[in-house]
Amino acid sequence: MLADFIYSQPTWLIAVLVIGIWTGLSLLGLYVFNRMVDVNLRHRDTETVGLTYNTVAVVYAVLLALIAVDVFETFSRADDIVSAESNKLSNLMLDASGLSPQLASQVRSDLNKYIDIAVKSEWPSQQAGKLGGEVFMPGWTVLAHISDELAVFEPASMGQNVDKAEMMHALNDLIKARRSRIIAAGEHLPSVIWKMLLLGGVVAVVFTYFFGAKNFGIHLAVTGLIAVTISLVFVLIMTLDYPFRGGVSVSSDAFRSVQQNAEGSLAAEPQH
Amino acid sequence: MLNDWFYSHKTWQIGLLIDVVLLLVSLFGLRLFHRFVAWHPREEHNHMVGLSYALCGSVYAVIIALVAGSIFETMDKGEAIAAEEANSLTALIFDSSGLGPRSAAQVREETEHYIDVVTQKEWPDQQAYKMETANFEEGWGLLRKISIDLATFEPKSQGQATVKSEMEHDINDLFTARRQRLLAATRHVPGAIWGMLVFGLGVVCVYVYLFGPHSFKIHVAVTAMTVLSIGFVFTLIIAEDYPFRGNVSVDSEAYTDVKEVAERVFHPEAAPKEGGHTSTPGTER
DSSP states (O other): OHHHHHHTSOHHHHHHHHHHHHHHHHHHHHHHHHHHSOHHHHHTTHHHHHHHHHHHHHHHHHHHHHHHHHHHHHHHHHHHHHHHHHHHHHHHHHHGGGSOHHHHHHHHHHHHHHHHIIIIIIHHHHHHTOOOHHHHHHHHHHHHHHHHHHHHOOOSSHHHHHHHHHHHHHHHHHHHHHHHHHHHHHEEOOHHHHHHHHHHHHHHHHHHHTOOOSSHHHHHHHHHHHHHHHHHHHHHHHHHSSTTSSSSOOOSHHHHHHHHHHHHHHHHSOOO | OHHHHHTTSOHHHHHHHHHHHHHHHHHHHHHHHHHHSOHHHHHHTHHHHHHHHHHHHHHHHHHHHHHHHHHHHHHHHHHHHHHHHHHHHHHHHHHGGGGOHHHHHHHHHHHHHHHHHIIIIIHHHHHTTOOOGGGGHHHHHHHHHHHHHHHHOOOSSHHHHHHHHHHHHHHHHHHHHHHHHHHHTTOOOOHHHHHHHHHHHHHHHHHHHTOOOSOHHHHHHHHHHHHHHHHHHHHHHHHHSSTTSSSSSOOSHHHHHHHHHHHHHHOTTTSOOTTOOOOOSOEEO
């Protein structure tokens, strides 16, 4: 539900909301804390608080950075998966030339149908987070059809047999890439990690309340800056999480370019 | 014993227990420390303690965060292995069309039976960490049968020979992925590393005790928050450790998807009606 809201809004709006709410709550907490705990009591021990804050801050900072990097890597991996899937589609389109003309044309037509399904039906569903089995069934059915055509195809020559073997291999790789894409489309940071990040963030912010700054403005600035820094990383993680959702997501351009390249190659192919 | 408790309870319960125990032990230690070590000398050397604590605290902080990060990667690898196994199963089912109707039906039936064994027997065993060899023998037996059936299949044409060759490749990949899954299911943070992490936490606590703040309440607060933040990371490590065990673990969705696709494509009359599929939208990494 929350994910649906987040990924249906522009990134800047999510950034403003997350940074605004996190920082606002942090400063409100500081205001309440300041009224309840005497500043003179804290002032004498500011040095101790500052020195012990080091460990908490480093644990949290390194963990937050590692998770942000991991989410970024997952996003890059999703890009690679789409690239691998489109490469295999391209290989199949080109290799089909080695089959009998009738089968080659049938396989190419099925591959084009598959690309249309992926781009026009699966991609919008992935972006909307609708990942039920029904969404992907038409694509699977087309792949099963191609697989069936290839498997029962009886080669008339050694050359066709080699081509058949290569295409079966490419098709299996395409299936692998497709499943990886479907899995990647639903991948996201586990809720347990989000909870730990939020709790760790609360501890990192509340720790700053124990500083005993004589000037409340400075205290507000320090706490506010820490809260903004943490929430900025939260925004980064949210934006890159779910690699196929939201404004920043993996596009289907690679699939379209396969169709365009195939059309160009077929035009250049000598007619039998 | 402790492991069994951890992985049979919800993450928030584990987190609560860890943080409460760590808080009680560390604050009890602080109280004892205050009673036996005079405040004045500590207050005088506050700065020196603080500067040296920076090194000790940072080393510990980086190590614990890196361990948490590596656990997270192990979970990713567990998911990749399950996807690889599911891919090999799909390839076997799809490629079988080239063997002829009878052999194809047999391979599909055996493969679907294997998926049932994995999702209905092996997955619950993995989640409960019942990793005895006997629990996985049925799955191995089914794979061996498919492998032998394929190996003894006599192709009647060049086309069938190509299909056989591709399927032997698929079944070998399936064996590899299965073996990797069973190995990954037992992978966890070694006891020695846990020992170091707990010992390191003890050192961090003693270091915090050495500070000499004027207010005991401030001392209690900084000790509690330091221990709490480390407790959160301990919880995270426990929750994500053993990638196939407990509530936060790799699920079997990839396998059920393979079966669903096979049923829809090859036995449309037996497939569940629209909306009847059970796959969940999205997986936690």
